[in-house]
Amino acid sequence: MSQTKTDPETEVRPETRLAPPWNVVVHDDPINLMSYVTDVFMKVFGYSRSKARRHMLEVHTKGRSVLWTGAREQAEIYASKLQSFHLRTTMEAAE
Amino acid sequence: MTEEEDREKGEGEGNPAFPVVEREEDGALLLRGLPQGIAAVLLELPDILKQGEEEDLRSVLHSRVYPDEPEREEEWNKLMGGELFHLFADRARILGRDLEGMTIDSSPRRYRVRIPGKHLTAWISSLAAARLILAERFEVDEEAMRKERDFEEPGIQDLVIWRIDVLALIQEMLLLSGEAEGGE
Numbered sequence: 405m406s407q408t409k410t411d412p413e414t415e416v417r418p419e420t421r422l423a424p425p426w427n428v429v430v431h432d433d434p435i436n437l438m439s440y441v442t443d444v445f446m447k448v449f450g451y452s453r454s455k456a457r458r459h460m461l462e463v464h465t466k467g468r469s470v471l472w473t474g475a476r477e478q479a480e481i482y483a484s485k486l487q488s489f490h491l492r493t494t495m496e497a498a499e
Numbered sequence: 500m501t502e503e504e505d506r507e508k509g510e511g512e513g514n515p516a517f518p519v520v521e522r523e524e525d526g527a528l529l530l531r532g533l534p535q536g537i538a539a540v541l542l543e544l545p546d547i548l549k550q551g552e553e554e555d556l557r558s559v560l561h562s563r564v565y566p567d568e569p570e571r572e573e574e575w576n577k578l579m580g581g582e583l584f585h586l587f588a589d590r591a592r593i594l595g596r597d598l599e600g601m602t603i604d605s606s607p608r609r610y611r612v613r614i615p616g617k618h619l620t621a622w623i624s625s626l627a628a629a630r631l632i633l634a635e636r637f638e639v640d641e642e643a644m645r646k647e648r649d650f651e652e653p654g655i656q657d658l659v660i661w662r663i664d665v666l667a668l669i670q671e672m673l674l675l676s677g678e679a680e681g682g683e
Contacts (some may be wrong), residue, residue, distance in 0.1 A: 437670060442625075443623070480579075493564060
């Protein structure tokens with residue numbers, strides 16, 4: 405069996421770049437109940453109550469929490485679900 | 500008969516003196532023991548939610564997803580704006596239909612409403628929407644929500660905050676009933 409040798413210096417590889425990840429961010433508002441926000445996080449992301457509550461408390465104390473990071477398409481699905489429950493939701497490119 | 504006598508009579512007959520949520524065999528929730536004031540606020544819900552269809556309130560219900568990127572925001576609105584609005588309107592219609600079935604409870608001067616199990620999400624999210632609409636319309640901010648309620652000589656905003664609180668009570672009760680059953 406013959407083998408073709410490729411000169412590593414002349415080999416051309418197509419450049420593949422992964423799409424940059426996006427953050428799904430929920431912001432604080434003075435009206436929605438803490439218990440409601442926790443419940444929505446559990447419903448939308450399937451998070452445990454303790455994890456959902458941690459995020460809710462971060463929203464409450466710091467004004468925002470990154471709920472999920474990943475591909476833009478999936479992030480938009482999550483963002484639309486959160487918006488359907490009237491939570492202040494934004495998307496931002498992850499650093 | 501005074502409210503106190505009502506309460507005593509209600510308690511004496513095993514009826515709820517305060518609103519309660521009971522789960523029926525088919526998974527429906529029975530919200531009962533509702534005093535007139537709370538029942539009246541619930542019956543206002545379809546009109547409050549109707550206001551959410553107005554252009555200036557839509558952004559309160561569905562905030563901007565890409566606030567610093569106008570092109571992406573426009574694209575998002577084309578794709579999702581209509582769908583989110585229809586979902587909101589559908590949920591409001593479901594709640595409105597359930598409220599049409601509100602009846603007098605077995606307790607004196609109390610009311611009850613039956614919520615089918617599959618309507619629970621519509622109720623909980625519509626209650627959130629109604630609270631946001633009231634807050635926006637009457638400029639109820641964080642400070643207003645924190646201040647002590649004036650029940651002696653309530654102003655318009657006090658009455659609005661009272662409604663927001665009543666809706667929170669019902670929302671909390673429904674959330675707890677869902678929690679007790681391990682969610683929907």
